[in-house]
Amino acid sequence: MNLEQVARRAKVSTATVSRVLNNASVVKNSTRTRVVKAIEELKYYPNLHARSLAGGKSRTIGVIVSNLENPFFFDIYKTIESDAHARGYEVVMANTDYRSEQLVSSIRLMIGRRVAGLACIVSEMAPELIEELEQSRIPVVFYDVGRPRPNITNIRVNYRRGIEKVVDYLHSLGHRKLGFIGHHAILGPINERMKAAMDAVARIPSLEVRAAADADTLEGGRQATRALLASGFAPTALICVNDIMAVGSLRELRERGIGVPRDMSVTGFDNVKLSEFCYPALTTVDIPRERIGHIVCDSLVPRPGKPPAADPEVVIDPELVLRDSTGPAAAREA
Amino acid sequence: MNLEQVARRAKVSTATVSRVLNNASVVKNSTRTRVVKAIEELKYYPNLHARSLAGGKSRTIGVIVSNLENPFFFDIYKTIESDAHARGYEVVMANTDYRSEQLVSSIRLMIGRRVAGLACIVSEMAPELIEELEQSRIPVVFYDVGRPRPNITNIRVNYRRGIEKVVDYLHSLGHRKLGFIGHHAILGPINERMKAAMDAVARIPSLEVRAAADADTLEGGRQATRALLASGFAPTALICVNDIMAVGSLRELRERGIGVPRDMSVTGFDNVKLSEFCYPALTTVDIPRERIGHIVCDSLVPRPGKPPAADPEVVIDPELVLRDSTGPAAAREA
DNA sequence: TTGAAAGCGGTACCAG
């Protein structure tokens, strides 16, 4: 089923069919009607590949995330998608599962698709990519990794400040031995997040910390918690790298009869919806995911009226959100 | 950046470049090396649109889901994706948010992309579509809606049996007044799920039921619960259409000081991971999401060796999973 | 083993 068949049936040229399809230039009303009729009768749908090949453009933006299963990424994705749709763009998504080879192949896939813009909301990185990306001339925005470059924008959260707020708060509650629950992707001192956490603790001499990591899932949070507790270290508070892992942690503690926050304080990060719905509701750090999504879309899709969102780098300062999963360390002795 | 430029740099024809790209037919080794070098130096990535246009095929399958935010859909999606990748296929996803106009445009988008196969894991439906789909000659699989057709496979869960198991179980625990928490998409007696629930209750004369619905989210579950309780009806058990809404329900009950399962029993559906991690862990009905994902992929992507997964219709019988959110109705009087 | 050239299904420019 192609343009030509439709053209034949409507007794016009393919050019005209194309015109009504894109309701471009003026087509006589009677002709248009005939064409539309033919299209419907044939249930014709234009081949999008041919279209973007011929047109040279794609009206599609690519979004790559580390773990769509984590609502944090999903929320950002969803915002981008809805903004993009509102501007007449499609979006294609790719999930890397924190694997940098996946990131590489996803990025290449996106380049192959000649997307109009690319958002990489990922924690992992592959240095060789930025050059390829720069060459591709595709507008790119990175979240959490990378550095500003010619055609690439950077959005980052001041994770360091966020984690400091958590540490200070726990310290003020009397906690001295802290556990850090991370996921594999942030393992190792190379990682900004891990480093930030360690540094935040190091500022305060009386503090002691120990970390454990597992997958970025509910189950991973549970396992990491189990591992940490099995190590013999006895923290009175657990700082989790995100809310999902914190919920996993909560479960492990519950099964061990460790009361939260009575015997152990737990903090999350991101402030995803679930953090309010779990029990106890999590003290966490808010990362404005919708705002991030909007910024991403603004810097990728040039709006008609507005200026093309200049800033090559945007930094977001996260806020502490107090709820029920944290309490004074002293309570434990009661 | 295109084939021709690479060809020029490697001093060969575009045909040859194409050959090494698809490592088809025999290319002399020295030539191949030269071409590969040119490709790398130029950081060339083939235009996928041109490729699928010329080749006539796309090695991409489309997956449309109602609400990716609900892990139920995500789990199926993820299985399909990993199976597809294993077979050398890409997958493009679309989310409908239960809106049937979105379903329509997503399906058309997929047809436009000339996907090699299409999976519709959705609850909503638009009758006019099946004809278009049939005409498109694309292999399609529907979950939960639709009827088998020439090129379309159907997978369905015997929701009726599942809900009966829940109702019977609650009845055996002494519950007589049941609340049903659904989401908008299943509202109205037209919907299979809603009907199944009502029928399951109707089988047992002593039972009384009242329903409320809201969005398919944690917050929606909470709101629906609030609405139901505000109506004056006083159930001793709440049957939720899925786990996510059940977790939302749990929160509302907790804030009202209604103990679960002491004062109220709550059941979920799907058995997503979260149902084990929430508090109390949910009694639910297991739907084998991975199995569904595998079946989908098998019926869309013809495997090399195996026969092309015949069955035009697959029915899955779900199992009840008992956990901590249900208990005897009598306990309430204690 | 390699090159030339005819499409694939549209778009868009140029005439008429």
Add this chain to the structure above:
DNA sequence: CTGGTACCGCTTTCAA
């Protein structure tokens, strides 16, 4: 307002 036609970038015969 409509038709003819030269591409878009790649695959795939057909010959050499």
